[in-house]
Amino acid sequence: MKKVRIAILGLGNVGSGVWKILDKNREEISIRSGYEIEVAKILVRNKNKARNVDVPEEIITTDFNDILEDDSIRIVVELMGGVEPAKDYILKAISRKKHVVTANKFLLATQGKEILEAAKREGVMLYFEASVAGGIPIINAISESLTANKIVEILGIINGTTNFILTRMSHEGMEFDEALKLAQELGFAEADPTSDIEGYDAMYKLAILSDLSFNSIVHVDSIYREGITGITAVDIQYAKEFGYTIKLLAIAKEKNGELELRVHPAMIPSKHPLANVNDAFNAIFIKGNAVGDLMLYGKGAGDLPTGSAVVGDIISVLRNGIDDYTAPAKKEANCQFKVQSMDDTVCKYYLRFAVLDNPGTLADISSIFGKNGVSLASVIQKGKNEKEVPLVFITHETLERNINEAIKEIKELPSVIKVENIIRVENI
């Protein structure tokens, strides 16, 4: 059997997973790839750090040049994360004709164009299945299986941390802070959870999925982003009463040459398959103009699930031929895709107000909605005879612009104490 030497950059959670899989599924991987894979070097920052895998000391290095300058190393697997030095290492590896497998969503979302172009120029493969949704083969589905389709819509639960938090809030009635604390204790959220709970992580992943699905180059800044910190147990309870479940959704749609790109909490019908994606699971719902509705569901993180995607990519590189690779035909990506303004988004809306329990308040608010072209689907008014009562609306589909105009006016009403929350309702 042929042999191939590879290097791994980073021996954290995913790096350890890759090592474990290469070890325990050695025979299958050899047969399927046609190669005996030897991990020749592993780059780490600190040689003395305790590790949860048993790696021979002689292959550990802290010097990237040990890898770069070894021409017998044909594949570099980047699992460090972040921009630098990951980007520098990847570009250098590419320039030495090494094929690259990476799980680096942040780098790909923000500087993917430069890296993809370098790989194309040097004729090497750059695979990144693990960058979105861990073990779920969504990148391969879009790039290989759905090539007969125009993709028209993506709806994804692609952040496990927020999905864990929202699931606990929904199933156990927890408040956000409590659920976040639990997620941190169980290792589902980081000490600084900002990137997850504010929707940045989902935004990076959506940029990658949109690039592939629409053959575009999406700037992450053009994606509307809103996290889940404003969601309360009360909203989740009302959502249930209306038959909805709240999820952090990453949404991309193509309509008449414009892209609609947004990451925000949304109410979705509780019977929709996405509503039943719980805890740290991820799922991506995709609509193609031939295949119709398709959903992929699985583990979006973790050493072995993400490692499964990384090792799958290594095997793909080997199968495609490390010595005689020709990139598949591809149209130049469209950098000029117009991204639709959030004002032009069409949604239903859930609106929760705290109002004075005055006769006429409902009429006043309803009349402002009507004047702004917002038509109402349901109203819940609770807690009579108290000073401050909640008033909750679900609208029919309307322009976000109209909602914003209406809210501006409603805020001025003397009987309106507070706009407690506005959550989009996805009509799926």
Next chain:
Amino acid sequence: MKKVRIAILGLGNVGSGVWKILDKNREEISIRSGYEIEVAKILVRNKNKARNVDVPEEIITTDFNDILEDDSIRIVVELMGGVEPAKDYILKAISRKKHVVTANKFLLATQGKEILEAAKREGVMLYFEASVAGGIPIINAISESLTANKIVEILGIINGTTNFILTRMSHEGMEFDEALKLAQELGFAEADPTSDIEGYDAMYKLAILSDLSFNSIVHVDSIYREGITGITAVDIQYAKEFGYTIKLLAIAKEKNGELELRVHPAMIPSKHPLANVNDAFNAIFIKGNAVGDLMLYGKGAGDLPTGSAVVGDIISVLRNGIDDYTAPAKKEANCQFKVQSMDDTVCKYYLRFAVLDNPGTLADISSIFGKNGVSLASVIQKGKNEKEVPLVFITHETLERNINEAIKEIKELPSVIKVENIIRVENI
């Protein structure tokens, strides 16, 4: 741009879908495949049959030799179904070095080995994504994305007709006959529904999935098969009371070198993602030793969804290089996989009896269960003071052999009028 000529055998539902997709997504398909695809010939049985696509008359033929002997035709797309003449045409096409794309599950499940070997020998590609679960890219997921895994388990809802019938029975309380009639009226079931409702269709698909997942050659006769004709509205109602939903499942598991292969109706927890796969949708739940649980959900039939898989395969053939194809490394499939006897299956069981309303009946039955090593999880006894009453049990996990022994004895009890139904409960 390079040009390629292909031929389609059969212009029924799927054939028409392929034609439509090649037409409406022409530009994308050219870019992604690197080829302008020309459908040079379409083989039909009857030239004068009315069609629902507008195909130029000059490319329609009733003579396969028009295709076989035209060396400019590089890909043959077989969408006729059945064994002959499909098999003969495919083997002849392969012998003339034409690549083959097929949706023929029956042929692949029963005679796939011969066809795959012929393709390997002649160095041509044989792709069959459309043969299982229509538009769901399950074949590609197993063959390409999950290569880092040992697959340990597959659970699939892979027959749309039976899932439509069971969904109507569950949601609307219909009886089987009524739901079947509705399915036939809506085009979800054929005039002769045997292949679907008796589980043959799911059995063929399971054989294909098992071959790929376990690198085996499964004889369809070694798959235990039971259809849904025995399921009644009453069973579905009891299932709900126990928190279960009844689905026709196709199950394959690998344990200690033995395969467990079975197609039968099963109760699954109503909160499991598979339980919410409704109507004609399909879903495949797959467990890999690295990726963990993964589910793919989508449309299992229909002209465009199935056409999406077929055209995706055509594009894959073109991308892989029609002139310089090398088959990926692969171990010789294992023909000697031992298939576990159904007696050795371990499940929970739902058992429904009609019994005389005598004191002591429950004790008698329970004692027989106990003697045979079957321990009971729940009992429902309804309708007091009638002559004939239902008695329903759910067991803990037990060997199918023990259930069969117990049932034999229970049937002999004078107070037992009838064993109404036995349905396996999957512990997923």
